[in-house]
Amino acid sequence: MVNRMQENGAILSTRDLNLYYGEKHALIDVSIDIRPNTVTALIGPSGCGKSTLLRCFNRMNDLVGGVRTNGECLFKGKNIYAKEVDVVGLRKKIGMVFQKPNPFPKSIYENIAYGPRIHGIKNKKALDEIVEKSLKSAALWDEVSDRLHEPAMGLSGGQQQRLCIARTLSVEPEIILMDEPCSALDPIATSKIEDLMIELKENYTVIVVTHNMQQAARVSDETGFMYLGKLVEFGDTVQIFERPREELTNNYVTGRFG
Amino acid sequence: MTGLWEILIRGLWFCTAIVAVVAVFFILFFLVRDAGPIFSAVGLETFLGGAVWNPTGSPPAYGTFPLIAGTLLVTLGAMLFATPLGIGSALYLSELASGRVKAVVKPAIELLAGIPSVVFGFFGLVVLTNWIRVGFDVPSGESWLAGSILLGVMALPTIISVSEDAISAVPREFKEGSLAVGATHWQTIRGVIVPSALSGITAALILGMGRAIGETMAVMMVTGNAAIIPDPVFDVLSPVRTLTGTLGIEMGEVAVGSAHYHALFGVAMVLLVITLIVNVCAMLITERLREKTTASAAARHRILSAETAERLLRSSGLLVIALLAGVLWVVAGPCTTLIALAALAAVYGIRERISQRHVQHVAFGFIFISILIVLLILGIILYDIISHGLPALSWEFLTQPPRNLGREGGIFPAIIGTLYLVGGAILVALPIGVGAAIYLTEYTREGPVTKIIRSGVDLLNGTPSIVFGLFGFAFLVLFLGFGVSLLAGLITLGLMVLPTIIRTTEEALRSVPDALREGSFALGATKWQTIQRAVLPPALPGILTGTILSIGRAAGETAPILFTAVVFSRRLLPGSLSDPVMALPYHLFILSTNVPGAEQNQYGTALVLLLLVIGVYLVAIVIRSHYRKTVTW
Numbered sequence A: 001m002v003n004r005m006q007e008n009g010a011i012l013s014t015r016d017l018n019l020y021y022g023e024k025h026a027l028i029d030v031s032i033d034i035r036p037n038t039v040t041a042l043i044g045p046s047g048c049g050k051s052t053l054l055r056c057f058n059r060m061n062d063l064v065g066g067v068r069t070n071g072e073c074l075f076k077g078k079n080i081y082a083k084e085v086d087v088v089g090l091r092k093k094i095g096m097v098f099q100k101p102n103p104f105p106k107s108i109y110e111n112i113a114y115g116p117r118i119h120g121i122k123n124k125k126a127l128d129e130i131v132e133k134s135l136k137s138a139a140l141w142d143e144v145s146d147r148l149h150e151p152a153m154g155l156s157g158g159q160q161q162r163l164c165i166a167r168t169l170s171v172e173p174e175i176i177l178m179d180e181p182c183s184a185l186d187p188i189a190t191s192k193i194e195d196l197m198i199e200l201k202e203n204y205t206v207i208v209v210t211h212n213m214q215q216a217a218r219v220s221d222e223t224g225f226m227y228l229g230k231l232v233e234f235g236d237t238v239q240i241f242e243r244p245r246e247e248l249t250n251n252y253v254t255g256r257f258g
Numbered sequence B: 001m002t003g004l005w006e007i008l009i010r011g012l013w014f015c016t017a018i019v020a021v022v023a024v025f026f027i028l029f030f031l032v033r034d035a036g037p038i039f040s041a042v043g044l045e046t047f048l049g050g051a052v053w054n055p056t057g058s059p060p061a062y063g064t065f066p067l068i069a070g071t072l073l074v075t076l077g078a079m080l081f082a083t084p085l086g087i088g089s090a091l092y093l094s095e096l097a098s099g100r101v102k103a104v105v106k107p108a109i110e111l112l113a114g115i116p117s118v119v120f121g122f123f124g125l126v127v128l129t130n131w132i133r134v135g136f137d138v139p140s141g142e143s144w145l146a147g148s149i150l151l152g153v154m155a156l157p158t159i160i161s162v163s164e165d166a167i168s169a170v171p172r173e174f175k176e177g178s179l180a181v182g183a184t185h186w187q188t189i190r191g192v193i194v195p196s197a198l199s200g201i202t203a204a205l206i207l208g209m210g211r212a213i214g215e216t217m218a219v220m221m222v223t224g225n226a227a228i229i230p231d232p233v234f235d236v237l238s239p240v241r242t243l244t245g246t247l248g249i250e251m252g253e254v255a256v257g258s259a260h261y262h263a264l265f266g267v268a269m270v271l272l273v274i275t276l277i278v279n280v281c282a283m284l285i286t287e288r289l290r291e292k293t294t295a296s297a298a299a300r301h302r303i304l305s306a307e308t309a310e311r312l313l314r315s316s317g318l319l320v321i322a323l324l325a326g327v328l329w330v331v332a333g334p335c336t337t338l339i340a341l342a343a344l345a346a347v348y349g350i351r352e353r354i355s356q357r358h359v360q361h362v363a364f365g366f367i368f369i370s371i372l373i374v375l376l377i378l379g380i381i382l383y384d385i386i387s388h389g390l391p392a393l394s395w396e397f398l399t400q401p402p403r404n405l406g407r408e409g410g411i412f413p414a415i416i417g418t419l420y421l422v423g424g425a426i427l428v429a430l431p432i433g434v435g436a437a438i439y440l441t442e443y444t445r446e447g448p449v450t451k452i453i454r455s456g457v458d459l460l461n462g463t464p465s466i467v468f469g470l471f472g473f474a475f476l477v478l479f480l481g482f483g484v485s486l487l488a489g490l491i492t493l494g495l496m497v498l499p500t501i502i503r504t505t506e507e508a509l510r511s512v513p514d515a516l517r518e519g520s521f522a523l524g525a526t527k528w529q530t531i532q533r534a535v536l537p538p539a540l541p542g543i544l545t546g547t548i549l550s551i552g553r554a555a556g557e558t559a560p561i562l563f564t565a566v567v568f569s570r571r572l573l574p575g576s577l578s579d580p581v582m583a584l585p586y587h588l589f590i591l592s593t594n595v596p597g598a599e600q601n602q603y604g605t606a607l608v609l610l611l612l613v614i615g616v617y618l619v620a621i622v623i624r625s626h627y628r629k630t631v632t633w
Ligand SMILES: Nc1ncnc2c1ncn2[C@@H]1O[C@H](COP(=O)(O)OP(=O)(O)OP(=O)(O)O)[C@@H](O)[C@H]1O
Pocket: A021, A024, A026, A044, A045, A046, A047, A048, A049, A050, A051, A052, A053, A064
């Protein structure tokens, strides 16, 4: 098992992953390899299974009733769907940022301190440091450093989303999953988050679902195109956008779709 | 011509809408009028602070302090009992139960809400107090403890359903956000879900508390009714007497116009003020909750910091532990108490070393136990009454008048009396309630007028049923000269269920989409034509459900008819509206408190009453689920 990771250098990979929502076959034989310290984009038309695949990576789909998964999903060579896996520990290592910013109805500080506290850090000074570091990494520190104890709900949408990114960073994950993180944001907030993604890949591995083709082209190193539950094509971003091997991919990235 | 007609109709609905406000005003007026003399005679300070309540002694003493203390102690005990069970069950239903389990458990808990309070009281009297007497080896089980347990059980449905709504309303995103940073499900519940639902849960607790404070029959039947303050103060096995109990016991025997009579109205005022405070608190909290759901409003509120919340939780936790330790000390002795405290301290000492997974197991274990206890209580009550009551049921029992003080014979006049009372109450409340709801939803925009009317309805809704009884006695029986009669009883009951009808009808009307109204207006229909043809028909199931729930409530209530309509023994059916009647709840009350040796017929009466009320509720549940399935907009 461990060898496989060393073979292809992937931090996260799936092998013939299938997922069913009851009768609905939502992921079909998906095999993908995500390399560490890259940004990977998942694109495809609405309903093709991008969010579903992303939520497989941190087992968020466990929350939905009637979901069946088979095939392998390997994180550092270990199947995360194996029986003995500690889902909670897994989610600490694979963080997630959601489409709609979802800060808790607590203060800015408490939002970030929540994760570390959960994992047993009580020391006030240590928490302060984590909060500052996370907010800095999420490029939000300068905007909120003087109002840490005000409600997070009072931030703008873009700020809220960066706060959620900071919250994710606070528990020092290895992989960050982002599901259309900019779809609720204006262009300026969007470009801030895009810059952030590129910065983050230095220390983390980022996987981002997006509907925005320019965004995928700008930020990602590799891109996967999905259609009707299948991963149609996966490869270098430049190649996917300029010389797609599949007709379907070509139609989609050139906007001649449907 | 149509114009005039429209105006008349509008005026009519306005009048019905004002009834609730007028009723509140009248209730207050008659209470104050009849309570006034006692305040001027003994002074407010002595009345509230006096340590002795002995209105029939010589000289009589009118200190309500022991009664207020009794009410507060019984309520406190009930909340200590019901809060963990209620929140645990709500968490179970909203977070842990699968859809199928929930579909069974939720109606079961609604069933608990449908059991009439006199049936609870009966169960408490014949079963619970016995258990306490034997279990703690005391001469009598009629005690603070019995009252608290019973009231706690009665408050549970309110607490569970309101907090479950609040917890389920917490956005899924919060939960996902917490799980995504590697929190366990329990950590998520504790750290995000419960804090987000805190105002709703608090409102639920306060509403449950209001229910407990205002309850009469059940408390009166199991608390022993000695107007003393327990000594030591946490001696839960001591008898106590509540404000409501005092009214229930003494009002029937008092000479009208005596100082004692006025003192009882004073007691009712104290009771009303306490429930008013409680209900206003609940109202303010739910209002804040409603505001909070809009994000911009949320931004304006400064939020409790986690440290303050933590500190609050910790100190209230310590308080609860201290109280429980006190109780344990009394009922189980110092040795057990010390051992329990030591065990607690030991767990606290090693808490850092317990893995989160184990913490979650333990927490979910407690949640599971709480729902099991609630269901067990329901099961025991139903089993006890059904198994003992079935042998009493016979054709003769249902169709004959009682003989030998109800020990033999049947309960026919009581069944008929209850049907008359309930039917009459609905005839009074339905047109007024539906009219008021139509006025509130269809004819006005939200403004000062609707606000006043709504507050009136809310106040009426929060008024303890025994206060309705007193009002009916002072206003209808005496002032209007109706005497103890069917008429006085049905008007009192009608007033009591009015808020339920107004609220459910309003809800039903509001769920009718505006498109239907606009469609009708576009065809040139007038306002009233539109309401008649386009709005009322689709709202009918909702109105029907509200009406049926009111029927159930009216059928089970005892306190409002206690002094206005009922007599214990009457072979004849009422010939006119001015005759007094028999009624099932009252019959059960007298049989179980005043007639020794009537066990069989007690259980029979309890079962008939239970079946009647639960049958009525089941019809409501069936109608609701039927229309939920078929009506789609
Ligand atoms: N909880 C669920 N139950 C049943 N079917 C579901 C559920 N969630 C998603 N699906 C179905 O699975 C398929 C994939 O959904 P998914 O949300 O992954 O699509 P997506 O590519 O993220 O779409 P979008 O771009 O619109 O977000 C869709 O057909 C959807 O209807």
